[in-house]
Amino acid sequence: MAPTKTASVSGRKPAAKSAIKSASKSSAKEFTGKNTPDFGKDQDLHAYREMLLIRRFEEKAGQLYGMGFIGGFCHLYIGQEAVVVGMQMAQQEGDQVITAYRDHGHMLATGMSARGVMAELTGRKGGYSRGKGGSMHMFSKEKHFYGGHGIVGAQVSLGTGLAFANRYRGNDSVSVAYFGDGAANQGQVYESFNMAALWKLPIVYIVENNRYAMGTSTARATAQSNYSLRGSGFGIPGIQVDGMDVRAVKAAGDEALEHCRSGQGPIILEMLTYRYRGHSMSDPAKYRSKDEVQKMRSEHDPIEQVRLRLLEKGWATEDELKAIDKDIRDVVSDSADFAQADPEPDPSELYTDILL
Amino acid sequence: MPIDILMPALSPTMEEGTLSKWLKKEGDKVTSGDVIAEIETDKATMEVEAVDEGVIGKLLIAAGTENVKVNTKIAVLLQDGESADAIGSPAPAKEAPKAEAQAAPEEKPAAAQASVPAQPKAEAAADPDIPAGTEMVMTTVREALRDAMAEEMRRDEDVFVMGEEVAEYQGAYKITQGLLQEFGPRRVVDTPITEHGFAGVGVGAAMAGLKPIVEFMTFNFAMQAIDQIINSAAKTLYMSGGQMGAPIVFRGPNGAAARVGAQHSQDYATWYSQIPGLKVVMPYTAADAKGLLKAAIRDPNPVVFLENEILYGHQFEVPKLDDFVLPIGKARIHKKGNDVTIVSFGIGMTYAVKAVAELEKEGIDVELIDLRTLRPMDLPTVIESVKKTGRLVTVEEGYPQNSVGTEIATRVMQQAFDYLDAPILTIAGKDVPMPYAANLEKLALPNVGEVVQAVKTVCYK
Numbered sequence: 001m002a003p004t005k006t007a008s009v010s011g012r013k014p015a016a017k018s019a020i021k022s023a024s025k026s027s028a029k030e031f032t033g034k035n036t037p038d039f040g041k042d043q044d045l046h047a048y049r050e051m052l053l054i055r056r057f058e059e060k061a062g063q064l065y066g067m068g069f070i071g072g073f074c075h076l077y078i079g080q081e082a083v084v085v086g087m088q089m090a091q092q093e094g095d096q097v098i099t100a101y102r103d104h105g106h107m108l109a110t111g112m113s114a115r116g117v118m119a120e121l122t123g124r125k126g127g128y129s130r131g132k133g134g135s136m137h138m139f140s141k142e143k144h145f146y147g148g149h150g151i152v153g154a155q156v157s158l159g160t161g162l163a164f165a166n167r168y169r170g171n172d173s174v175s176v177a178y179f180g181d182g183a184a185n186q187g188q189v190y191e192s193f194n195m196a197a198l199w200k201l202p203i204v205y206i207v208e209n210n211r212y213a214m215g216t217s218t219a220r221a222t223a224q225s226n227y228s229l230r231g232s233g234f235g236i237p238g239i240q241v242d243g244m245d246v247r248a249v250k251a252a253g254d255e256a257l258e259h260c261r262s263g264q265g266p267i268i269l270e271m272l273t274y275r276y277r278g279h280s281m282s283d284p285a286k287y288r289s290k291d292e293v294q295k296m297r298s299e300h301d302p303i304e305q306v307r308l309r310l311l312e313k314g315w316a317t318e319d320e321l322k323a324i325d326k327d328i329r330d331v332v333s334d335s336a337d338f339a340q341a342d343p344e345p346d347p348s349e350l351y352t353d354i355l356l
Numbered sequence: 357m358p359i360d361i362l363m364p365a366l367s368p369t370m371e372e373g374t375l376s377k378w379l380k381k382e383g384d385k386v387t388s389g390d391v392i393a394e395i396e397t398d399k400a401t402m403e404v405e406a407v408d409e410g411v412i413g414k415l416l417i418a419a420g421t422e423n424v425k426v427n428t429k430i431a432v433l434l435q436d437g438e439s440a441d442a443i444g445s446p447a448p449a450k451e452a453p454k455a456e457a458q459a460a461p462e463e464k465p466a467a468a469q470a471s472v473p474a475q476p477k478a479e480a481a482a483d484p485d486i487p488a489g490t491e492m493v494m495t496t497v498r499e500a501l502r503d504a505m506a507e508e509m510r511r512d513e514d515v516f517v518m519g520e521e522v523a524e525y526q527g528a529y530k531i532t533q534g535l536l537q538e539f540g541p542r543r544v545v546d547t548p549i550t551e552h553g554f555a556g557v558g559v560g561a562a563m564a565g566l567k568p569i570v571e572f573m574t575f576n577f578a579m580q581a582i583d584q585i586i587n588s589a590a591k592t593l594y595m596s597g598g599q600m601g602a603p604i605v606f607r608g609p610n611g612a613a614a615r616v617g618a619q620h621s622q623d624y625a626t627w628y629s630q631i632p633g634l635k636v637v638m639p640y641t642a643a644d645a646k647g648l649l650k651a652a653i654r655d656p657n658p659v660v661f662l663e664n665e666i667l668y669g670h671q672f673e674v675p676k677l678d679d680f681v682l683p684i685g686k687a688r689i690h691k692k693g694n695d696v697t698i699v700s701f702g703i704g705m706t707y708a709v710k711a712v713a714e715l716e717k718e719g720i721d722v723e724l725i726d727l728r729t730l731r732p733m734d735l736p737t738v739i740e741s742v743k744k745t746g747r748l749v750t751v752e753e754g755y756p757q758n759s760v761g762t763e764i765a766t767r768v769m770q771q772a773f774d775y776l777d778a779p780i781l782t783i784a785g786k787d788v789p790m791p792y793a794a795n796l797e798k799l800a801l802p803n804v805g806e807v808v809q810a811v812k813t814v815c816y817k
């Protein structure tokens with residue numbers, strides 16, 4: 001294992017600076033996307049913990065799916081952990097998060113409980129939606145997490161509405177809307193870009209470019225594969241970010257959130273990332289080579305990068321990292337036990353929560 | 357404790373598969389994420405990854421074994437310091453938790469199944485009393501709608517209007533006339549022509565707690581936005597286990613105007629009224645338009661409010677009251693009668709009202725019910741009436757198949773079969789895209805003569 005020290009993702013060096021700077025003439029600021037200050041010890045330890053929690057949680061979810069406890073679709077976030085963890089480290093209390101169906105990581109990052117998420121995956125009473133939403137549809141008002149949406153692209157307009165509400169109320173919050181490289185081709189995304197730019201809405205649009213939409217690679221689906229440029233027709237600046245490096249994500253997140261909070265309107269962050277697993281549990285992922293996956297895993301793994309840093313800098317010993325790992329395994333096992341033992345929702349729940 | 361590795365289900369439907377290949381052998385060290393085996397399912401060859409760390413203690417199922425049931429123990433993983441001796445003899449396939457986790461209906465005898473709970477009955481309040489001596493003011497539906505919005509915007513800072521041409525232009529049909537002047541551009545928001553997008557923005561704002569009124573220039577264009585109305589607005593409350601919903605009103609003219617052809621003339625009453633999680637209102641009179649729009653804006657649920665361009669200019673009496681709010685979900689008996697029941701709503705009422713007058717001349721005493729709300733539908737009022745008259749005709753402009761009328765007919769047949777003295781007749785638009793030619797357009801819409809004839813038919817006259 002030889003993780004690269006540079007901030008670039010293999011084979012996909014962020015595009016030249018000139019191409020990714022603000023597309024808006026009126027915006028004085030230039031976004032570099034290369035501003036990757038090192039983390040301090042606490043930050044690295046925090047990022048390590050958070051990313052590992054997501055990784056272990058997803059592995060466990062995959063296992064429970066295999067055992068038949070989780071039904072239907074189940075989209076794992078393994079490989080993409082640095083994106084939500086880095087963004088969460090940049091956000092402040094009150095910022096809203098909204099995403100699509102690959103949402104377990106986003107929820108854990110916002111601080112939603114592993115038990116509540118896992119129990120929703122198993123369709124149990126103690127799940128965040130009391131078992132009525134499932135893997136793709138979960139919400140937490142308390143953590144400002146607005147779902148969990150199964151219609152590709154819908155969350156982009158909804159997230160723009162959250163930003164509209166922030167502006168309407170004159171508060172300081174920013175909406176953070178995640179969507180995939182596939183979703184980026186939906187029409188409503190551009191309808192939303194237009195309105196967000198027109199009304200200077202505080203929203204960070206995050207394209208999680210994991211190179212595939214189900215079995216379709218970006219090369220086969222998109223005429224402009226530099227997604228950070230997708231806002232240029234609306235004057236929305238964009239930054240391409242190494243989404244496998246949590247520091248790069250956090251730094252870009254800081255820039256983007258500051259841009260929004262200072263009233264300059266929306267911004268796009270294209271996170272160059274990768275999903276290790278298939279699209280959902282039943283996808284054998286035959287559309288890409290094993291080498292491609294293996295290379296990402298061994299050279300760019302977001303968690304391994306932090307782990308090596310922690311060891312190299314002497315910020316943690318192997319034993320200490322093992323202890324963290326054990327803690328996290330305990331949290332995840334506990335959530336799995338809970339999610340298997342918790343009862344299914346009462347039949348009377350069938351007709352509740354339809355109307356207020 | 358050694359960890360059992362089980363044969364996984366790798367699709368929602370997989371029950372067994374072939375363990376085609378082991379990629380690790382006994383004694384190999386594995387960490388989470390390592391591929392340990394390949395499994396052939398009914399659809400594809402899939403890789404099995406290790407979830408836990410350890411050393412492969414024993415492979416229990418040989419490579420190449422077919423029909424390995426899901427959840428069979430296939431290998432054992434040893435933890436730090438454990439030896440292979442810790443492994444007992446290979447256990448038989450563990451009882452699949454699948455069966456207990458997922459109550460597959462066909463596996464259980466009918467009696468053991470949890471019974472489906474009864475659908476709760478929606479009780480709608482009665483209309484408020486209008487104090488004697490209240491001044492009645494002749495008002496157009498257009499003014500009534502505007503007044504309703506203005507009053508609610510004065511009352512609640514979270515209410516705002518958005519849509520195409522609602523602000524500067526004062527509304528494509530002048531329903532938002534004067535609102536920009538009174539409330540300013542923050543609360544009266546002109547949008548680009550972007551129905552899908554602004555419907556989503558409205559729902560997002562509603563999820564954040566605002567109370568948007570989203571105007572569609574006409575509901576024909578809301579087809580672009582129907583995904584956000586149904587998948588996002590109507591379903592979020594349920595999918596979030598009650599945590600958040602969308603207090604939003606989608607309103608605008610619906611159905612045929614005049615001579616605008618097929619793409620601008622569709623009635624969506626039956627489309628939206630099928631959706632759990634929505635309320636659907638379709639008023640006829642100005643008083644109902646005002647009282648129900650105020651109720652819709654206050655309602656914490658998503659409400660689809662279907663207006664009609666032709667009715668905008670019609671005048672009706674509206675009580676002059678500070679706060680005139682009507683209950684959503686309550687039908688109104690437009691005229692009492694004893695011989696036959698007509699049920700209609702929205703612009704359908706214009707045909708019904710005229711037919712009732714003609715029939716009166718012929719000695720047929722019609723009870724005319726204006727549904728006003730299509731969802732939740734006030735069926736009890738209809739059933740009560742049918743119990744009295746024994747005869748029912750429904751009138752609407754929409755397409756005839758799966759219409760609101762056929763829904764009412766089904767439910768009356770189920771709930772009041774013994775009271776019926778004649779088959780229920782449903783009058784609707786014809787089963788054609790709206791034609792442009794004046795004569796054909798007239799033929800495509802229902803007409804008073806058809807209503808009169810239908811009533812006579814059910815009265816055997």
Ligand SMILES: Cc1ncc(C[n+]2csc(CCOP(=O)(O)OP(=O)(O)O)c2C)c(N)n1
Nearest residue numbers: 102150151152180181182183210212213214
């Ligand atoms: C409107 C719509 N069309 C199609 C689908 C089916 N579908 C679900 S996920 C998906 C691929 C989306 O890929 P991407 O946006 O790149 O996100 P990723 O899965 O990579 O996270 C498709 C086509 C859907 N859910 N919604």
Ligand SMILES: [Mg+2]
Nearest residue numbers: 180181212213
């Ligand atoms: Mg993708």
